[in-house]
Amino acid sequence: MEVVRARVLGFCFGVRRAIEAVERATRSGPLETLGPVVHNRQVVDALAAKGARAAASLQELSGGRLALPSHGVAPETLARVQGQVEVIDATCPFVRRAQQAARRLAAGGFAVVVFGDVAHPEVHGLLGWAGGNACATLDWCEAARYAEGRRRVGVIAQTTQNIGAFRGFIQRLVDARLDGLLELRVINTVCDATSERQQAALELAGKVDAVVVVGGRHSSNTRRLAEICAGTTGVPTHLVESAQELDAGWFAGMRRVGLTAGASTPDEVIAEVERRLKEMS
Numbered sequence: 001m002e003v004v005r006a007r008v009l010g011f012c013f014g015v016r017r018a019i020e021a022v023e024r025a026t027r028s029g030p031l032e033t034l035g036p037v038v039h040n041r042q043v044v045d046a047l048a049a050k051g052a053r054a055a056a057s058l059q060e061l062s063g064g065r066l067a068l069p070s071h072g073v074a075p076e077t078l079a080r081v082q083g084q085v086e087v088i089d090a091t092c093p094f095v096r097r098a099q100q101a102a103r104r105l106a107a108g109g110f111a112v113v114v115f116g117d118v119a120h121p122e123v124h125g126l127l128g129w130a131g132g133n134a135c136a137t138l139d140w141c142e143a144a145r146y147a148e149g150r151r152r153v154g155v156i157a158q159t160t161q162n163i164g165a166f167r168g169f170i171q172r173l174v175d176a177r178l179d180g181l182l183e184l185r186v187i188n189t190v191c192d193a194t195s196e197r198q199q200a201a202l203e204l205a206g207k208v209d210a211v212v213v214v215g216g217r218h219s220s221n222t223r224r225l226a227e228i229c230a231g232t233t234g235v236p237t238h239l240v241e242s243a244q245e246l247d248a249g250w251f252a253g254m255r256r257v258g259l260t261a262g263a264s265t266p267d268e269v270i271a272e273v274e275r276r277l278k279e280m281s
């Protein structure tokens with residue numbers, strides 16, 4: 001069985017930058033992170049071993065030094081920690097760009113729609129940056145209801161969303177609501193690393209018998225890769241967090257298996273999955 005890697009996979013610039021910032025900070029003593037710095041268990045465990053403990057909430061913080069996650073926080077959270085603790089800001093610059101877009105739209109009088117998963121911490125942060133006048137949804141009907149009766153609507157996306165799904169969402173929203181609007185402003189805040197990995201996963205899925213996606217189950221961009229492979233091409237797709245989860249039965253009789261990985265998946269975890277897959281040949 002041949003194992004074919006996606007053209008682009010694994011760590012993105014923002015994740016690498018966040019991990020390096022936290023690792024650097026641990027050299028001068030222990031610190032806490034507000035939730036996981038990135039959504040990957042192996043990375044969080046490795047950072048904890050170096051002295052960066054993940055606190056589940058602001059209430060759990062013991063004071064001292066605090067690293068903000070790569071997916072950012074709401075301005076209210078920032079205001080509560082600044083001046084109380086030493087803050088190491090590991091927010092990805094692309095998330096920062098989306099936050100600034102949300103703030104700019106709200107300041108310009110736009111009702112803000114965030115195309116994203118309302119339960120994801122990045123989206124929670126974006127809603128905060130947009131002030132009270134915002135809604136987050138993946139459902140264009142909900143966005144259309146929210147836009148009804150408003151004059152100016154601005155739309156942004158969670159940085160790790162599916163770019164094709166964002167395009168479809170905008171098209172449906174335009175069809176449903178443009179007539180009643182004075183202005184509809186769309187800012188594409190899906191990050192380049194996400195788009196590149198999605199495009200590469202799609203190309204890969206078209207030329208293999210099955211795809212293995214490696215990454216955290218809580219990682220938004222990892223889940224998007226699995227959805228794109230399974231949903232767009234219909235190829236059997238398996239999301240695993242580690243090599244131990246692989247099942248040889250999934251690949252019986254197959255000749256080519258594709259391998260891709262989320263932007264927060266470490267190289268060594270990808271390599272271990274690749275090695276196990278080759279052993280299954």
Ligand code: F3S
Pocket residue numbers: 012013014015070092093094095159160191192193194221263
């Ligand atoms: Fe940043 Fe995009 Fe990675 S938002 S953390 S570069 S997936």
